[in-house]
Amino acid sequence: MNAQKKEIHWLNFEQLEDALQSKPKKVFISFYADWCVYCKKMDKVAFKNSEVIAILNSNYYAVKMDAEYKGSIFFGGKEYVNQEFGKSRKPTHQIPLLLAQRKNKPFSLPVNLILDKNFKIEKRFFEYLSPKKMISILK
Numbered sequence: 818m819n820a821q822k823k824e825i826h827w828l829n830f831e832q833l834e835d836a837l838q839s840k841p842k843k844v845f846i847s848f849y850a851d852w853c854v855y856c857k858k859m860d861k862v863a864f865k866n867s868e869v870i871a872i873l874n875s876n877y878y879a880v881k882m883d884a885e886y887k888g889s890i891f892f893g894g895k896e897y898v899n900q901e902f903g904k905s906r907k908p909t910h911q912i913p914l915l916l917a918q919r920k921n922k923p924f925s926l927p928v929n930l931i932l933d934k935n936f937k938i939e940k941r942f943f944e945y946l947s948p949k950k951m952i953s954i955l956k
Contacts (some may be wrong), residue, residue, distance in 0.1 A: 825864055825873050827881045830892045836878050841934035845877040848884045848913045848928040855945040856927045866948035872955045884913040884926060917941060
């Protein structure tokens, strides 16, 4: 059995900022919440697929974030917070709102984003991604 990487090397936003500064490459971001059934399914299926793992670990910085995270995140010289915490039943943090808000539609999960090495959004997916679909979008 070879010692290939068996899981995705997830980063947080602070780690991502450091990584992008030292070695720019594309970014994959997955927003989830504990109550999101399709997010859990992606964890068990797509994010366990050996080809998905290999592509993400080789070609992307992968970030996974709880969309309802309560704490502050410092990124790009700014502080981002969850302004909805304590005010909403499903409080959404500023970062997912900034990156994954759609005009005239409520914020919904799961959300998966692909950004270029300059942190500009290339593609956004607001649905469950099977391993097959995930592989096709990552290539």
